[in-house]
Amino acid sequence: MPSKAIAQTPSTAAKPRVLDSEKITINLGFVDLGHIDLLVAESFYANRTDFIRTAIRNQLASHADAVKQVVARKMLVLGLQHFSQADLLAVQAANQKLQVRVLGLASIGHDVSPELALATIASLEVLGSLQASPEVKAALASRHL
Known part of the structure; x- marks a missing residue:
């Protein structure tokens, strides 16, 4: 059986990576967090991050x-x-x-x-x-x- 040549790609380790987002931290009250978790559990949102991104985008759109x-x-x-x-x-x-x-x-x-x-x-x-x-x-x- 003939051997297959494996193509090698140049390493990207030396190349700086441009991030497309930045991590932030927020503090929420327990009741607000509970509301978010309820909406996630009921499949309105995929997860907490999805809810928060959607809320932020809605606020940005309202102030566009x-x-x-x-x-x-x-x-x-x-x-x-x-x-x-x-x-x-x-x-x-x-x-x-x-x-x-x-x-x-x-x-x-x-x-x-x-x-x-x-x-x-x-x-x-x-x-x-x-x-x-x-x-x-x-x-x-x-x-x-």
């Missing part, structure tokens, strides 16, 4: 117009904004500084040094999550609005 107005007024990038080392080197070469304003996820490449981040990012406002190396986060802490 207000969010749109604020995003427009504050000139926020909505969604994902990534800054690579090449992006920031181009900003530096143009002798400019960025005012970063993101509603969602702002990420700064793991190959970006704290010095490059400081040289190119004048201010940083992130409503959501910032993904960057601990060193870059520390360097930009005073510029985070």
